[in-house]
């Protein structure tokens with residue numbers, strides 16, 4: 001079931017066209033990633049979905065309704081880059097306050113424990129570190145038990161352990177049936193969490209696929225090396241369109257090719273009941289896909 005539909009979205013700020021023409025759909029229960037270089041139009045897109053910006057043209061439907069429909073307030077949780085809470089409000093007060101906005105609030109004690117904020121309940125917002133503010137904003141996005149959670153730069157500012165804990169939390173939130181739209185700069189995050197990813201550049205969707213599909217769509221070369229448990233005829237491998245070349249190194253075989261090469265090689269081996277020992281893969285990453293699609297690195 002489609003829960004979000006964006007069609008030909010366009011939004012300009014004065015002379016700056018932030019979003020030129022963006023279309024995609026998000027299905028119920030998926031983690032949908034929006035990936036793109038700085039200034040690509042990601043935040044403008046998700047803020048339009050959240051009803052915080054009005055589109056210049058195009059249509060958006062969230063759970064079948066216009067984003068401005070106030071009934072969506074209870075069904076869509078939003079975590080944005082800037083939360084803007086008063087500095088003197090404590091973590092507990094913020095959570096208590098937000099919980100009163102919703103008919104069926106989540107158990108915020110459990111949420112804060114999972115987010116590592118359990119010790120900070122009495123701390124004022126202004127005294128939290130950047131990472132703690134970030135975690136509080138995630139808790140506030142989830143406190144209304146939303147059907148859809150929109151998370152913008154979820155783990156920016158978190159240390160590697162906190163980032164991993166947050167990923168686990170997001171996966172458990174998804175497992176409870178929540179659809180998640182995730183804006184991210186981090187390839188590892190996109191690869192680990194997202195079912196599908198829209199790559200946005202200069203206000204347009206330049207690719208939309210699963211992480212594996214984006215990588216397979218690259219025309220870069222990949223190499224797989226292994227030691228087969230029984231002799232393999234080169235022709236079995238070269239018969240696959242993904243395989244360009246088979247090179248022998250003594251008892252080792254190196255297969256060079258493109259697309260979903262690993263799948264091609266392992267299926268040939270499986271059909272012939274051959275086991276690959278010492279398997280090593282030099283495969284393209286989502287990072288490579290990103291660079292090829294946008295001409296830029298995410299680290300810029």
Ligand SMILES: Nc1ncnc2c1ncn2[C@@H]1O[C@H](COP(=O)(O)OP(=O)(O)OP(=O)(O)O)[C@@H](O)[C@H]1O
Pocket residue numbers: 013016017018019036037038039040041042043044045
């Ligand atoms: N309120 C605003 N007023 C004027 N220009 C804006 C405003 N918000 C965004 N922009 C511009 O619109 C373009 C897209 O911005 P947006 O924040 O949507 O991109 P983004 O992909 O989320 O970027 P980042 O990854 O840096 O957050 C940028 O050129 C930005 O400077």
